[in-house]
Amino acid sequence: MKGIIAKEPGGRDQLVYVDVPDPVVNPGDILIEVHAAAVNRTDILNREGKLGYVKNPVIGIEVAGIVVDANGHGGFSHGDRVMGLVNGGAYAEYVTMPANRAMKIPENLDFNAAAAIPEVFLTAYQTLYWIAKLSKQESVLIHAGGSGVGTAAIQLAKGLSDAFVITTAGADNKLAKCKDLGADVLVNYKEKDFAQEVENATEGSGVSVILDFVGAQYWKQNYQSIAIDGRWVLIGVLGGSTVEKVKLMDLMMKRIQLTGTLLTPRSDQYKAELTREFSDETYELFEKGELKPVIDTIYAIEEVQKAHEMMEKNKNTGKIILKVKS
Amino acid sequence: MKGIIAKEPGGRDQLVYVDVPDPVVNPGDILIEVHAAAVNRTDILNREGKLGYVKNPVIGIEVAGIVVDANGHGGFSHGDRVMGLVNGGAYAEYVTMPANRAMKIPENLDFNAAAAIPEVFLTAYQTLYWIAKLSKQESVLIHAGGSGVGTAAIQLAKGLSDAFVITTAGADNKLAKCKDLGADVLVNYKEKDFAQEVENATEGSGVSVILDFVGAQYWKQNYQSIAIDGRWVLIGVLGGSTVEKVKLMDLMMKRIQLTGTLLTPRSDQYKAELTREFSDETYELFEKGELKPVIDTIYAIEEVQKAHEMMEKNKNTGKIILKVKS
Structure with a gap:
């Protein structure tokens, strides 16, 4: 061959x-x-x-x-x-x-x-559901909304959970795509402070879940944006890995769950179970066109x-x- | 009155x-x-x-x-x-x-x-079971083993989960108490590097759960001590709150779940549910003398x-x- x-x-x-x-x-x-x-x-x-x-x-x-x-x-x-x-x-x-x-x-x-x-939807599914335990109608902040995992995450959060989705991107054509996919609030991070936009959109309470591909560069604003008992999932460090000062008491006061994850190095068993559950949960939604690659x-x-x-x-x-x- | x-x-x-x-x-x-x-x-x-x-x-x-x-x-x-x-x-x-x-x-x-x-056992129960989701026979590192919450956590981890308990304290009489309560490995942190002791005791794999009352001062050693997919719960910052230069990629590589928590500010509903579950799970063990205030x-x-x-x-x-x- x-x-x-x-x-x-x-x-x-x-x-x-x-x-x-x-x-x-x-x-x-x-x-x-x-x-x-x-x-x-x-x-x-x-x-x-x-x-x-x-x-x-x-x-x-x-x-x-x-x-x-x-x-x-x-x-x-x-x-x-x-x-x-x-x-x-x-x-x-x-x-x-x-x-x-x-x-x-x-x-x-x-x-x-x-x-x-497979790659982007399984990663988004794992992050939103296996790690962040997103519940129905919770709020979620999805960074890099125009990325592969971002576009998948927006659709899953809307289609499976009717979540309130706030998304960031650095170009208006990307944000237009996010809107097509169902995102509720669109923030061009080059023009606006996303933490302020999250505060406005959630009436000060913050988001229950953050999908963070960016890391160090957004640390402070993500902290400002997350709600009490929020789940903050780190799946990339496109904006740097090293945070200069982390105040642990801040994590305690907001009772934040911060989880780092990577899909590729997981066990075969884990991937098999994830694949099965994802397929069961999403097959019909793809068939109906409610989820779109x-x-x-x-x-x-x-x-x-x-x-x-x-x-x-x-x-x-x-x-x-x-x-x-x- | x-x-x-x-x-x-x-x-x-x-x-x-x-x-x-x-x-x-x-x-x-x-x-x-x-x-x-x-x-x-x-x-x-x-x-x-x-x-x-x-x-x-x-x-x-x-x-x-x-x-x-x-x-x-x-x-x-x-x-x-x-x-x-x-x-x-x-x-x-x-x-x-x-x-x-x-x-x-x-x-x-x-x-x-x-x-x-009530105070120390409910806090230890909440931390071990509601947050860290300790499973049967997992390994757990309990700092400040001689403290109120430490003594409660050692007993719960042994009595409810038959866990492998590694504990630290700064005095031999405190460690002797921890041993009485069932701890498997005792580390006097003034004499030994606990991260090295954890590595030896777990054959290099690290512990699944860390109960961290210490914060900044132990950050590096706790990171060294935690296993892949480990759950690290922050319940105090006796050793300082501010950690310099946190590498987020480290959290991703080990897929760590880091959760900050406080019991006192939780809702009445949360405390009521915690109290009920704790009482159901532990009443008999107290009666039999397997758990001891x-x-x-x-x-x-x-x-x-x-x-x-x-x-x-x-x-x-x-x-x-x-x-x-x-």
Whole structure:
């Protein structure tokens, strides 16, 4: 079969579409004919050899395709359309994945749309529900509303919890997208102090949940914005990791729960349970069109270098998709 | 009736045992004949007028006594022995308390022992179970093991969860007490680096839960000591509140849940639910002697100035009790 490898650890020019060995189907796996793969930041790190050196790795962790070998796993049959996160090898004609992490694709979605779901929606779901325990009609502040996880989080918070969603972004076209997806309050952080906007929008009580991709740069304002008994989830440090002074008494006075999380290093068991629950909770909402994958650009697999360039330059506001099979 | 008031906001010499008005029994309250009250740090702040000025406040928040007016609350009858946290007025012959925060006293315990239970055991229970969600046989690091909350937490973690308990204290006689109460690993923090001891005792994996009364001074070592997916609960800042240079990525890498909490400012509803659950879970263990209130000294109510002096000088390792009725 053919797949995208990095000839040597390095830049985009190292990516080539060449003959590679067929994947080995181990117990626990199913074999998928890949129709679309999505580009993730971890793919760039893998290409650069920053995830530990592997010779000529087949890049990619997110796919949508058709089951061609269910390998005895009762939940799947030859021909089923599935999507999910894989342990590498997604930019290829075939890939294996653990059967307990594969999700059936809602009927109304094509493979490109399906490939845009797993990473951002699973991360947003985990953060909002497994960590922040968002309840019905609570308020939530979602930073980077135009990002992949941001757009997924806005939709889940509205669609599953009828939450009051305040979101920040640095460009009006991104905020317009957030509004389309259901956000209630839109803050351009370049023009306004989001803590003040949160105070106004919540009549001074603050938000129950914060999804924080930004870290140090927003520390003070996030503290001002959170309600008593609020849950503050750290899932990124785009604005720096080091906070110069943290007053622990502040955390006690507001009884804040501050949780750091990463999805990728979690156990297989955790990911399987998360995948199952997410699929159960959201399948129908995707089918009805109440949840929508957000795609920026679809490239042919041969255009992988352009796709990586787009991600490296942060030009996208939705997912970047590689079409593997027409 | 008679009660202890502060003549003026100030020192111990302001405390006098004098005639005061009988308490008013409001709907929701029961009336208790007080047999014993316990001394708490908040009593000193109240005496000093630091909790907001009230003229001649009757001091005290923790009692054990006998119900003399159940005021229609079906759960109680005249003559029941009860204990609990009250909204002031505990150092007196009679006090009212919300019926839904009163707990029946296990039969084997006298009033002095019962008065030593509510504050420290409810705080330890809330911290270990409602916030840190301690599971069976998990590991927990309990700082200030000789303190009131520390001694309660060690017993609850062993008695309810068969947990692996590592505890710190600064004196060998305190550690000996912790050992009596069931602690598995004892660390004199003046002689050893507790983070190293935790590493040795957990074979490098760290503890699942930390009860942190110390704050800034232990920040680095607590971070070293906590396991992946660990829950770290801040309930005091005896070692300073301000931490310099906190790296948020560290919290993400270990997926730490850091929660600040205080019990006193919680809602009446919260305290009522906590009291009920605590009483259900622990009543039998107190009766069997598997949980034991820890008393340092019992004073007569007339010796209240000595009792406050002992607390102010941090001389006690268990509760200080005021005997109101013989």
